[in-house]
Amino acid sequence: EDQVTQSPEALRLQEGESSSLNCSYTVSGLRGLFWYRQDPGKGPEFLFTLYSAGEEKEKERLKATLTKKESFLHITAPKPEDSATYLCAVENNAGNMLTFGGGTRLMVKP
Amino acid sequence: DVKVTQSSRYLVKRTGEKVFLECVQDMDHENMFWYRQDPGLGLRLIYFSYDVKMKEKGDIPEGYSVSREKKERFSLILESASTNQTSMYLCASSRGREKKAFFGQGTRLTVV
Incomplete structure (x- = not known):
């Protein structure tokens, strides 16, 4: 059974204080790893897809990286508007379903 | 701009x-999904559909059914609502074999 664990559950940062969110996974053949951002009371919004170990994707202050066992979402010099819950999900080779982690709630204080 | 629209943001229903x-999605996507999201449990897949009139059970289908009569529309049905079905419900769609899913804004359902 595929499993996705995100840590920490919650993270408080000062504006400008860089940090990383972790997504550890076990999956029967990784087809893709997905990062989403979710604002309170809204549906998740797609950020990145990573397909193979060593791959990196960037968008503004966010950079996602992938190894064979985990993915990191690095946030450089965050701003208050980066506050949200960040979700990680994996797709295996066999199925058509995504398995989601529990998310990391990020709060950036000005 | 791509769009997945859920009919209600908030619903309050009685037990039973x-x-x-x-x-409804306007992107001509083949795949549609229904998830529920609960604190501490993350997103869990209820049902999904690859095509019109096709449906597959997800991880937690008990107490739910679905209908997909048209490509753009996917309905989730709670046959007899119970308090443990109080949750945020999220609909999503994706194209073909892609798993980059687009989500609706969610429906927060309270069963009293």
């Missing part, structure tokens, strides 16, 4: 009522 949650 039959509840319909509607979802």
Whole structure:
């Protein structure tokens, strides 16, 4: 059974204080790893897809990286508007379903 | 701009009522999904559909059914609502074999 664990559950940062969110996974053949951002009371919004170990994707202050066992979402010099819950999900080779982690709630204080 | 629209943002229903949650996408996507999201449990897949009139059970289908009569519309049905079905319900769609899913804004359902 595929499993996705995100840590920490919650993270408080000062504006400008860089940090990383972790997504550890076990999956029967990784087809893709997905990062989403979710604002309170809204549906998740797609950020990145990573397909193979060593791959990196960037968008503004966010950079996602992938190894064979985990993915990191690095946030450089965050701003208050980066506050949200960040979700990680994996797709295996066999199925058509995504398995989601529990998310990391990020709060950036000005 | 791509769009997945859920019919209600907030719903309050009584125990035992039959509840319909509607979802419409305007992207001509083949795949549609229904998730529920609960604190500490993350997103869990209820049902999904690859095509019109096709449906597959997800991880937690008990107490739910779905209908997909048209490509753009996917309905989630709670046959007899119970308090443990109080949750945020999220609809999503994706194209073909892609798993980059687009989500609706969610329906927060309270069963009293």
